[in-house]
Amino acid sequence: MMTDLPNSIRDRFPLLRDVAYGNxxxxxxxxxxxxxxxERYLSDWDEKGAPxxxxxxxAEAVRSRFARLLNAEPDEVAVTTSVSAGVSAxxxxxxPPDGRxxxxxxxxxxxxxxxxxxxxxxVGRKVAHVPMTPDTTLRMDRLAxxxxxxxxxxxxxxxxxxxxxxxxxxxxIRLAHEAGALVLVDAFQAVGAIPIDVKELGADFVAGGALKxxxxxxxxxxxxxxxxxxxxxxxxxxxxxxxxxxxxxDIHDYSPSPTARRFEAGTPPIPNIYAGVAGMDLMHEVGIxxxxxxxxxxxxxxxxxxxxxxxxxVTPRDPRNHGPLICVATTDDYAMVAALAEDGVLTSPRDNSxxxxxxxxxxxxxxxxxxxxxxxxxxxxxx
Ligand SMILES: Cc1ncc(COP(=O)(O)O)c(C=O)c1O
Numbered sequence: 146m147m148t149d150l151p152n153s154i155r156d157r158f159p160l161l162r163d164v165a166y167g168n169x170x171x172x173x174x175x176x177x178x179x180x181x182x183x184e185r186y187l188s189d190w191d192e193k194g195a196p197x198x199x200x201x202x203x204a205e206a207v208r209s210r211f212a213r214l215l216n217a218e219p220d221e222v223a224v225t226t227s228v229s230a231g232v233s234a235x236x237x238x239x240x241p242p243d244g245r246x247x248x249x250x251x252x253x254x255x256x257x258x259x260x261x262x263x264x265x266x267x268v269g270r271k272v273a274h275v276p277m278t279p280d281t282t283l284r285m286d287r288l289a290x291x292x293x294x295x296x297x298x299x300x301x302x303x304x305x306x307x308x309x310x311x312x313x314x315x316x317x318i319r320l321a322h323e324a325g326a327l328v329l330v331d332a333f334q335a336v337g338a339i340p341i342d343v344k345e346l347g348a349d350f351v352a353g354g355a356l357k358x359x360x361x362x363x364x365x366x367x368x369x370x371x372x373x374x375x376x377x378x379x380x381x382x383x384x385x386x387x388x389x390x391x392x393x394x395d396i397h398d399y400s401p402s403p404t405a406r407r408f409e410a411g412t413p414p415i416p417n418i419y420a421g422v423a424g425m426d427l428m429h430e431v432g433i434x435x436x437x438x439x440x441x442x443x444x445x446x447x448x449x450x451x452x453x454x455x456x457x458x459v460t461p462r463d464p465r466n467h468g469p470l471i472c473v474a475t476t477d478d479y480a481m482v483a484a485l486a487e488d489g490v491l492t493s494p495r496d497n498s499x500x501x502x503x504x505x506x507x508x509x510x511x512x513x514x515x516x517x518x519x520x521x522x523x524x525x526x527x528x
Contacts, residue, residue, distance in 0.1 A: 146432030150439040154431055164489040165511035165518075169263035170334060170470050170502035171359040171493050172308065173424065179304050180424035186416050192336050203422065204413045207215055210425040211367040214359075214433075215351060216342040221375070223368040223408035224418070227232050228333055228352040228433045229257045231368025234387075234408040235329065235350055236261055236298070238380035245297035245326070251283055253305035253312070258331055262300060271295070281308050289320050296326040310469035311335075318347050327374070333357065337425075338440065338469045338504065340433045343369055352375075352524045354479055355417070358469070358504055359435075360424030363418035368408045375405055382408030414456045428505075436505040442468045451518030456526050459498050472498040473519065474527035481525040485514035490518040497527065 147153040155161055158174040166174050189196055203395070205225055212219040212413075225231040248262045252274055262272045266423040267367060283301075292299060299321040304311045315329055315402075321328045329350040332341055337358025343351055351369040355361025368379065368471045374510055378402065385391060386409040389400045401407035418516045428436070448471065451458055460467045475481040478494030485492050519526065 146435050147430065147505075148435065149229065150431070150435060151508045153507070154175075155506050157427070159362075161506055164491050165514040166507065167501040167503065167511070167515055168488060169357055169504040170500055172356050173358060176424070177429050178423045179360060179362070179420045182419040183416065185384055185479070186419040194495075200413070200418075203415065203418050207365070207418045207422050207425075210422055210429075213367075213429075214336065214341070214425065215367075215369055216344050217369050218372065220404040221343075221369055223370070223405045225352075225365050225366040225368050225409065226364050226414050226417075228255070228331060228354055229261065230410060231352045231366060232258065232261050232329065232331075233243060234380035234382045234410070235370070235378060237382040238378040239297060239327070240377075240379065241297045241400045244279070245295055246294040247273060247293070247327070248298045248300065249273050249275060249291045249296055250300040251275045251288070251302065251312070252277050253283065253302050253307060253310060253378075254300055255302060255306055255331060255333070257336060258300050258302070258329075269433060272299075277310075277479055281306055281310050281459060282466055283310070283312050283315070285316065285320075288317065292321055292324045292326055294324070296321070297311070298327050298329060300329045300331065302331040303339070303341075304468040304470060306470075308472050308498070309467050309500070311339075311461075311466050311468045314348075315346055321345065328508055335468060336469060336514045337428050337433060337436075339437055339485050343371070347467050355421035355424055357358045358428070359421070360404065360427055361421035362417045362424075365413045370405045370408065375407065376403060380407060382410070383407070383465040386410060386413065406504065431505045437468075439505060440503045440507070443507055443509065444469065444471055446509060446512045447501065447503070447515065450512065451519070453518040454523065454526075455528065456519055456523075457528055459496075460507060463528060469504060470500060470502040472500050473497075474498050475525050476527050477525055484522040484525065485515075488514070488518050490522070491517055513528050
């Protein structure tokens with residue numbers, strides 16, 4: 146674990162030489178480690194042609210990395226190409242024995258969770274939404290009301306991509322389990338930034354990807370399913386990599402793997418797996434708890450700066466209710482993002498606010514540059 150962040154890690158990210166990078170919520174910065182992994186993929190391809198055995202080894206290596214990250218067993222983890230792929234497989238396959246048919250989702254969910262849930266209306270399921278409070282945290286009272294004896298599944302995002310709000314996931318799981326419902330946690334904006342222990346949380350399903358705080362690339366995700374549930378879920382969104390024996394090449398029946406591999410589909414995303422292993426190994430070396438501590442200091446510094454210049458946060462102020470993403474209200478989010486980029490401060494727009502996300506490689510100077518950029522463009526701040 147690295148203690149002198151960000152100095153111990155910063156020079157592995159060429160992008161950071163010139164810019165203050167505040168867009169890890171979209172994609173992590175490229176490290177020399179991940180670039181080398183892509184080069185290794187190309188040379189393995191060049192030297193060996195179609196080294197399937199090596200590639201299967203890599204796919205299993207990434208499964209183990211995801212399992213270690215979540216404190217899960219490798220057999221509880223599917224290697225997917227996106228959050229959407231794993232969640233679609235799961236939702237197509239849950240069949241509660243008591244006929245429950247309602248899905249409860251928070252209004253903080255990523256579009257893919259809303260869209261996959263509403264697609265279930267075509268097979269007779271109902272979807273209920275739980276709103277946010279005016280101070281942009283989750284309405285726990287409304288959540289508790291919505292979870293009833295009809296509820297099959299509750300979907301909760303760990304950290305909202307929309308406004309950076311961090312949910313009390315353990316409490317959501319407690320409420321859902323008390324009412325006999327299962328819980329899907331979308332951890333994409335948390336994994337790599339916040340330590341996640343699926344056993345401690347008691348989560349049923351957890352989905353995420355390698356692209357952001359895990360420093361990998363797009364096209365690689367994971368889907369965790371709690372051991373006891375695996376054989377109860379029979380995905381109809383499936384493919385040959387979900388079969389109990391891939392190499393049998395059987396076309397006569399549906400016999401899904403007894404492990405979480407049943408949530409997989411087609412050929413694994415091999416180049417992204419090379420990159421994902423390198424990214425996750427780097428985050429393992431840095432330490433996720435260490436990253437969380439470092440970033441908590443930076444977000445506190447950022448919030449102080451926002452107060453000083455009179456900027457309005459749309460992320461909850463309480464450090465218990467946010468993670469690495471702080472969003473600031475603007476009158477024109479795209480104009481603000483473009484203006485900041487001119488001064489080498491890279492951010493992203495969402496819902497009329499500018500998103501500033503911080504990671505292990507960000508420095509106090511980066512935060513100063515972010516605040517100075519917002520102050521310079523204060524005509525675009527919404528008060
Ligand atoms: C919270 C969250 N969930 C899901 C996704 C996207 O998922 P997928 O891997 O299906 O593209 C994102 C991407 O930004 C996200 O922030």
